[in-house]
Amino acid sequence: QKEVEQNSGPLSVPEGAIASLNCTYSDRGSQSFFWYRQYSGKSPELIMFIYSNGDKEDGRFTAQLNKASQYVSLLIRDSQPSDSATYLCAVNMGWNAGNMLTFGGGTRLMVKP
């Protein structure tokens, strides 16, 4: 059973602070890793993806991947109230597995003005 685990939160941070969201996955064959943002009642919106160990930066967002520890994280710098949402970690087993995504339960982030 492939599992993706996230702390459900809520994670509360003040405006302007760094929010750190974490995710662990069980299947070592996982090939690519995604962070989606989901507002209540809306669909998942892609924030960024990462394939290789290390850090990947995109604007205020940094994804970090450690395959040895089976750990993915997302850092949001200069957090804004509009970042308040649920952040979903998703893991992809690759093309041979039909690219199905396995999602974590999400971490709810609250950014307080």
Next chain:
Amino acid sequence: EPEVTQTPSHQVTQMGQEVILRCVPISNHLYFYWYRQILGQKVEFLVSFYNNEISEKSEIFDDQFSVERPDGSNFTLKIRSTKLEDSAMYFCASLGAHWGPDTQYFGPGTRLTVL
């Protein structure tokens, strides 16, 4: 910017009725997916579709479910005899070519309510 569209946005049906949820994937994408999210729960994979056939399906995707790409643009999910537990948000997603990034883009979803 190209996007995945879904209709209807909300479908209410009686238990035992058939429903068809429709999706128009991004036009040059080749891989298509259905996911569902029961209120307060995880997003769950249902099925993937490529080259006019199912490539993967989950345990959820039983004989009550079917998918079809009836023409060059639409991708549909049919539930033959709906149950109360089918009430959920259903998301369609699409992905580009095999040689490109394996990033799936989600449509806005259809909220299915089974009474």
